[in-house]
Amino acid sequence: MGRSVVSALAVEYPDRVAVAVAVDPAYLLPGETAGAIGPMLDLLADTDPAPFVQQLVGGMDSPARLPALRTWQVRRIAGMAGHVLRQSLEAQTTGMALHSRSEPYLRRRRCPVLTFYADPARAAVERAVFTDPRSRVVTWEGAGHWLHKEPPGRVQHACHRLARVDRLAETRATAARARDTATAHSDSTRRRCNARGGGRPWRAVRDFRGAGPVAGSW
Numbered sequence: 001m002g003r004s005v006v007s008a009l010a011v012e013y014p015d016r017v018a019v020a021v022a023v024d025p026a027y028l029l030p031g032e033t034a035g036a037i038g039p040m041l042d043l044l045a046d047t048d049p050a051p052f053v054q055q056l057v058g059g060m061d062s063p064a065r066l067p068a069l070r071t072w073q074v075r076r077i078a079g080m081a082g083h084v085l086r087q088s089l090e091a092q093t094t095g096m097a098l099h100s101r102s103e104p105y106l107r108r109r110r111c112p113v114l115t116f117y118a119d120p121a122r123a124a125v126e127r128a129v130f131t132d133p134r135s136r137v138v139t140w141e142g143a144g145h146w147l148h149k150e151p152p153g154r155v156q157h158a159c160h161r162l163a164r165v166d167r168l169a170e171t172r173a174t175a176a177r178a179r180d181t182a183t184a185h186s187d188s189t190r191r192r193c194n195a196r197g198g199g200r201p202w203r204a205v206r207d208f209r210g211a212g213p214v215a216g217s218w
Contacts, residue, residue, distance in 0.1 A: 003027070004096045011108045022115045023148050023155060026092065027102040028125045037092050049085040053077050062118075062144035069146070103129055112136075114162060116155055118143040136162060 003025030010017040044052060054074050061070055077085070096102040112134040117123040123137045138158055140147055148155040 004102075007106055007109060007113075008096070010111050010113070011105060014110050017111050019111055020109060020113045021159065022113070024117055024145050025115060025126075027096045027106065028099045028122065028129070029092070029097050029102075031098055031100060033092055033098065037089055041086065041089055041093075044086060044089075049082055049089070050078050050080070053085050053089070057145075060145035062142060062150050065144055065146065065150045099125070107131060114138070114159065116140065116147045116158070118145070118147060138162075 003022035004027050006017075006020050006022055007025070007027070010020040040052070054077050057073055057077060058070070091097060096105060106129045109131060112132045113130060114136050115123070115126050116138045117126065118140055120139050120141065123139045127135075127137050140154075143150050
């Protein structure tokens with residue numbers, strides 16, 4: 001659910017969020033999700049939801065996840081209050097979880113978004129709501145819900161790698177703009193020199209100091 005919070009911050013406070021990163025976010029879910037969770041909530045109304053949530057979370061694991069992390073997650077759930085677990089499940093049927101509600105809201109994100117998914121189908125749905133051309137989706141099939149821990153460090157390495165690629169692309173774009181500006185300036189200078197020189201051919205030579213082209217007609 002923290003992933004939904006990150007996107008909400010990007011929408012509501014765009015001047016404070018430069019980039020949003022989400023790992024297997026619980027939004028853009030199909031409408032059938034509400035129909036499946038609703039009856040479960042009715043059954044859990046008067047019972048401890050912890051065993052059910054532990055079983056649910058266990059199904060989100062992958063073989064690559066460390067047993068110690070799995071044990072930590074199960075124990076963490078056991079220590080949560082029952083009403084907190086119920087509200088967490090209810091959030092999957094309301095708010096930003098369902099596609100019908102989250103899709104128009106997520107389109108309001110104006111910053112670059114980097115998301116990680118294990119399911120290529122969900123990755124495609126996320127990609128369709130991007131508004132910034134720098135946004136990207138990374139898919140790792142066979143992973144579980146906790147991609148940032150399966151194995152640890154993989155998400156961090158991907159973030160750093162993509163950041164380097166973005167910086168390189170930005171540097172190249174800046175260089176291209178500089179070349180275009182220099183070309184436009186050179187063309188303008190040539191036209192002025194030709195006009196002053198009565199149509200005589202103009203050439204540009206670079207002086208020995210490397211300060212730029214020296215215009216002349218001869």
